[in-house]
Amino acid sequence: MAMNLPFQPDPLPLREGLRRLRHVVRRGGETAREVAGGAMGGGEMCIASRLATAVIAEMERIAEEFDRMASRAARQAFGHEEDLTTTLDELHGNAPIGPSLASTLYTALSLVLKHIGSDTLFVSELAAREAVKRWQVLPGRRQASGGQLAAGLAMQLVDRQVIRGAHVDPRCVVAAPAVRPVTIFAVMLWLLVARSPEESEAALISAADIAAAIAERVAFVFAERDETGLVALLEKYRNNV
Amino acid sequence: MSDEPVFSRADLPPTNEPLRVAARRLRWFRAAFARVVGRVGEELGCAFEIDDSKLTQIFIRWLEALDRQRPVPKEERAAFLEFASSLAFRELVSDLPIRTSGSPMRARREMPGGFWPEAYACMIFCLTVHSATLEQEYHVATTIDPGVGDLRSWWSFRENAQEDHAFSAGFFQKLLGHEPNWFVPEQFRYRVGRWLLEPEADETRA
Numbered sequence: 001m002a003m004n005l006p007f008q009p010d011p012l013p014l015r016e017g018l019r020r021l022r023h024v025v026r027r028g029g030e031t032a033r034e035v036a037g038g039a040m041g042g043g044e045m046c047i048a049s050r051l052a053t054a055v056i057a058e059m060e061r062i063a064e065e066f067d068r069m070a071s072r073a074a075r076q077a078f079g080h081e082e083d084l085t086t087t088l089d090e091l092h093g094n095a096p097i098g099p100s101l102a103s104t105l106y107t108a109l110s111l112v113l114k115h116i117g118s119d120t121l122f123v124s125e126l127a128a129r130e131a132v133k134r135w136q137v138l139p140g141r142r143q144a145s146g147g148q149l150a151a152g153l154a155m156q157l158v159d160r161q162v163i164r165g166a167h168v169d170p171r172c173v174v175a176a177p178a179v180r181p182v183t184i185f186a187v188m189l190w191l192l193v194a195r196s197p198e199e200s201e202a203a204l205i206s207a208a209d210i211a212a213a214i215a216e217r218v219a220f221v222f223a224e225r226d227e228t229g230l231v232a233l234l235e236k237y238r239n240n241v
Numbered sequence: 242m243s244d245e246p247v248f249s250r251a252d253l254p255p256t257n258e259p260l261r262v263a264a265r266r267l268r269w270f271r272a273a274f275a276r277v278v279g280r281v282g283e284e285l286g287c288a289f290e291i292d293d294s295k296l297t298q299i300f301i302r303w304l305e306a307l308d309r310q311r312p313v314p315k316e317e318r319a320a321f322l323e324f325a326s327s328l329a330f331r332e333l334v335s336d337l338p339i340r341t342s343g344s345p346m347r348a349r350r351e352m353p354g355g356f357w358p359e360a361y362a363c364m365i366f367c368l369t370v371h372s373a374t375l376e377q378e379y380h381v382a383t384t385i386d387p388g389v390g391d392l393r394s395w396w397s398f399r400e401n402a403q404e405d406h407a408f409s410a411g412f413f414q415k416l417l418g419h420e421p422n423w424f425v426p427e428q429f430r431y432r433v434g435r436w437l438l439e440p441e442a443d444e445t446r447a
Contacts, residue, residue, distance in 0.1 A: 209297045
């Protein structure tokens with residue numbers, strides 16, 4: 001339930017800051033664990049690596065707890081949960097949709113990255129919110145089809161660099177240059193599909209797998225900034241999720 | 242175990258959409274495949290391991306094939322719906338997305354399910370979706386060629402399918418009682434004989 005506060009601070013910058021902290025700690029922790037893995041046997045080297053690993057694990061725990069607290073605070077202040085069932089067609093012409101859509105985008109992009117095996121990248125909800133703001137004032141939006149709306153939002157997400165970081169996990173099922181396009185395309189495809197809360201996650205996984213299966217075509221239209229081609233791909237596969 | 246292939250709509254996952262629509266959705270296609278293959282595994286006495294990544298690629302290739310060949314004239318759509326399952330079978334057999342961890346315990350080697358369990362499971366999947374869809378759309382029951390259990394056809398099928406993937410489409414059409422155009426069995430426009438609800442088929446039935 002929404003709290004009736006006279007002044008409602010924007011919790012997103014704090015939440016994003018904590019997420020970045022968690023990301024940096026986690027990435028640092030992975031590197032440290034790799035380094036620690038090389039310290040064989042006993043002695044001072046082993047003690048040092050065990051100490052470093054323990055400290056990093058504790059920092060990760062603290063950062064995750066802060067993230068959870070900040071997320072709860074944001075929900076109480078705004079009084080909304082992420083809506084994982086709304087489609088872009090339903091959002092058409094509605095306002096304001098910024099905070100809830102940005103939050104949905106954050107969650108969905110993160111899930112897709114995890115599914116394709118590259119959660120080493122960082123998703124910025126602040127950048128997603130900025131992309132949504134700009135997308136909402138794009139000319140011709142009211143006459144646009146679902147595919148055109150999704151393509152317009154996709155390009156804004158690319159321009160605002162909503163997915164950040166340089167290191168793509170080698171276990172990722174998609175080639176490194178295609179990871180961002182595939183992830184954004186999957187979420188746009190998912191936003192075009194009617195789905196119940198029960199099937200929402202399965203639909204997202206399905207959209208991610210379709211996007212990964214056509215990764216080369218997806219990466220090409222993004223690289224060329226071919227919005228017409230992107231609309232065609234989205235319309236082609238929206239009924240196959 | 243019976244020599245007749247067993248397939249039933251009850252093996253398919255529920256959906257609020259017509260089956261011809263649901264079958265073109267990856268999440269339903271995968272769920273249906275997993276359920277049917279699981280049931281066939283129980284029947285044969287073996288466990289199938291599914292490669293989801295391969296299955297997705299197969300699904301995408303099948304959609305592409307449908308898109309390339311979908312006929313414009315309305316009167317050909319029913320026949321194309323009937324033809325579509327042979328294209329799915331071709332894609333599945335060309336890059337089998339399942340494998341057994343051991344020999345089937347309940348199927349003899351001289352039966353299709355014991356001889357080539359993976360292709361047999363894919364055949365049952367295609368037959369299940371095919372028969373349920375035709376029943377729902379046109380109230381037509383699917384009849385199977387009695388020669389389906391003949392091991393000689395399966396020997397020939399296995400040999401030929403490995404050399405030419407299109408052969409699988411013809412094998413499936415033969416199974417449904419249609420004489421394939423063996424030169425290009427995967428091409429709808431060059432099909433021979435009578436297909437479901439085509440004008441000449443209706444005239445013959447009348």
